[in-house]
Amino acid sequence: MNAAGGRGARSIAAWPRPVRPRLPAWLPYRIQGLLAPNGGYRRLARWLEGSRARYRIFAATEQKVKNELFGCRMCGQCTLPVTGYACPMTCPKQLRNGPCGGVGQDGSCEVYPELRCVWLEACERAEDHGRAADLHLLQRPIDQRGWGQSSWVNYWDGRDDGLWATGAASAIRDDRPAAQV
Amino acid sequence: MSASPPRPSLRSRLESAQTTVTSEVGPPRGADPEVIRRKVEALRGWVDAVNITDSQSAHVRLSNWAGSILALAAGVEPVMQVTCRDRNRIALQSDLLSAAALGIPNVLLMTGDHPRFGDHPDAKPVFDLDSVQLVWTARTMRDEGRLLSGRKLDPPPSWLIGAVENPFAPPAGFRAARLGKKIAAGAEFVQTQFVFDVPAFARWMAEVRELGLDARCKVLAGVGPVRSLRALEYMRSNVPGLWIPDEVGHRLRGVPPGRVADEGMAICAEIIQQVLQIPGVSGVHVMAPGFERGIPEILARAGLARAGVGSDHAY
Numbered sequence: 001m002n003a004a005g006g007r008g009a010r011s012i013a014a015w016p017r018p019v020r021p022r023l024p025a026w027l028p029y030r031i032q033g034l035l036a037p038n039g040g041y042r043r044l045a046r047w048l049e050g051s052r053a054r055y056r057i058f059a060a061t062e063q064k065v066k067n068e069l070f071g072c073r074m075c076g077q078c079t080l081p082v083t084g085y086a087c088p089m090t091c092p093k094q095l096r097n098g099p100c101g102g103v104g105q106d107g108s109c110e111v112y113p114e115l116r117c118v119w120l121e122a123c124e125r126a127e128d129h130g131r132a133a134d135l136h137l138l139q140r141p142i143d144q145r146g147w148g149q150s151s152w153v154n155y156w157d158g159r160d161d162g163l164w165a166t167g168a169a170s171a172i173r174d175d176r177p178a179a180q181v
Numbered sequence: 182m183s184a185s186p187p188r189p190s191l192r193s194r195l196e197s198a199q200t201t202v203t204s205e206v207g208p209p210r211g212a213d214p215e216v217i218r219r220k221v222e223a224l225r226g227w228v229d230a231v232n233i234t235d236s237q238s239a240h241v242r243l244s245n246w247a248g249s250i251l252a253l254a255a256g257v258e259p260v261m262q263v264t265c266r267d268r269n270r271i272a273l274q275s276d277l278l279s280a281a282a283l284g285i286p287n288v289l290l291m292t293g294d295h296p297r298f299g300d301h302p303d304a305k306p307v308f309d310l311d312s313v314q315l316v317w318t319a320r321t322m323r324d325e326g327r328l329l330s331g332r333k334l335d336p337p338p339s340w341l342i343g344a345v346e347n348p349f350a351p352p353a354g355f356r357a358a359r360l361g362k363k364i365a366a367g368a369e370f371v372q373t374q375f376v377f378d379v380p381a382f383a384r385w386m387a388e389v390r391e392l393g394l395d396a397r398c399k400v401l402a403g404v405g406p407v408r409s410l411r412a413l414e415y416m417r418s419n420v421p422g423l424w425i426p427d428e429v430g431h432r433l434r435g436v437p438p439g440r441v442a443d444e445g446m447a448i449c450a451e452i453i454q455q456v457l458q459i460p461g462v463s464g465v466h467v468m469a470p471g472f473e474r475g476i477p478e479i480l481a482r483a484g485l486a487r488a489g490v491g492s493d494h495a496y
Contacts, residue, residue: 015306092295092297092306093265093292093295093306093308093311094308094311095292095308095311095312096311096313096314097311097312097313097314097359097362098313098355098358098359098362099350099351099352099355099359100292100312100422101292101345101346101347101350101374101421101422102294102295102347102350102421102422103347103350103351103352103422104350104351104421104422105349105350105351105424107351110294110295110421110422111295111297111298117351119352120351120352123352123354123355124352127354135355135358136358136361136362138313138317138362138365138366139311139313139314140314140317141270141309141310141314141318141329144309
């Protein structure tokens with residue numbers, strides 16, 4: 001457990017604390033296409049799900065890698081690609097839609113003032129890479145049954161498809177008539 | 182339930198071109214309903230609605246819905262605050278339905294303070310939904326008549342849905358957009374964190390207008406008096422996300438000790454007048470925890486006294 005800083009791996013059993021990603025954002029943005037679902041990945045996902053042992057080894061590997069790089073806690077519903085590759089599940093309030101109102105003027109987390117708000121990381125990393133619009137997506141409530149699952153397998157199987165709303169429902173600016181209060 | 186609210190409801194006031202005023206009453210730590218009745222009655226006629234907090238600052242208090250019913254009974258329309266801190270999506274939807282059934286016409290949906298700095302730091306923080314998701318859930322319940330599970334609600338609730346935003350917290354460039362997410366999710370009015378820095382608030386409002394959000398959501402600027410130098414220090418160091426620029430401290434220290442509270446009220450009244458000049462601001466939300474009785478005087482100083490009320494107030 002890394003009690004002092006917000007960087008690097010932590011026990012996924014511990015309560016969430018903001019983690020500053022170890023990986024610069026440009027790298028995952030550049031290679032994210034390599035994980036995109038295709039026939040091969042779907043076959044791999046089915047093969048992994050065909051055996052409890054295979055699935056567990058795969059999920060443990062995913063956990064090891066993503067925990068080391070992003071502080072991943074294995075929610076099973078990975079949103080890293082649209083949060084600047086900073087993990088919102090390390091937010092003590094596990095906010096999926098942006099920072100709370102308690103962020104300090106110095107960028108400190110309301111709950112752990114010695115750590116930096118993970119959503120500041122997310123916003124800066126997304127904006128620096130021209131991905132600010134990702135932050136406007138409405139993130140749906142997660143399925144709490146997904147904890148411990150491999151989000152890669154879920155992604156390849158298409159179970160992740162509804163994680164965030166796209167289209168009109170996600171637009172912060174729209175051309176509909178003004179809301180009737 | 183004795184008196185019905187004497188003023189137009191919050192919804193109709195927001196629809197009108199008139200300045201809307203809301204306030205806030207924190208329920209007591211104790212089983213005496215008189216505390217709420219007294220605080221609410223001091224505000225009757227002065228405000229369009231009164232927020233009833235949800236165990237504010239993660240300190241256990243009488244519940245939000247019970248407080249809201251007591252406010253209704255005392256003749257002021259409540260805005261029931263609901264946080265994501267203590268309830269999962271089952272309890273949240275159940276409480277929202279209950280509020281509708283009990284005649285609570287407005288809900289204000291927020292994430293809530295973390296229990297770590299409350300009176301039960303050993304409590305489990307729930308945060309099953311976040312504030313945007315809770316607003317979305319409420320809108321789905323009301324407009325689609327469905328629960329998150331998809332099951333039908335018969336009849337669906339009809340409350341006005343509110344949200345909160347802090348214009349002063351980093352990241353500065355995302356705060357108006359975050360309000361935009363809440364509006365896209367269903368928020369119809371927003372109350373802000375305390376405004377002490379009017380220029381910073383005006384900059385945020387410019388972004389709000391630039392995104393066209395003021396046409397889709399009514400903005401109530403949060404304001405409140407600083408009552409003493411000790412209160413100033415407490416607010417600065419203990420209230421998450423609160424930004425008080427140095428000028429406020431200079432002014433409060435510049436008057437004799439006996440006049441600090443009065444100066445705090447004067448500053449508050451000035452801020453009210455200034456924020457109401459900003460295009461897109463529909464009104465103010467006055468917060469004075471433990472000093473609800475002083476709110477009418479602040480409103481009167483700001484020129485927001487209303488015809489037919491105030492004669493029973495001592496100034």
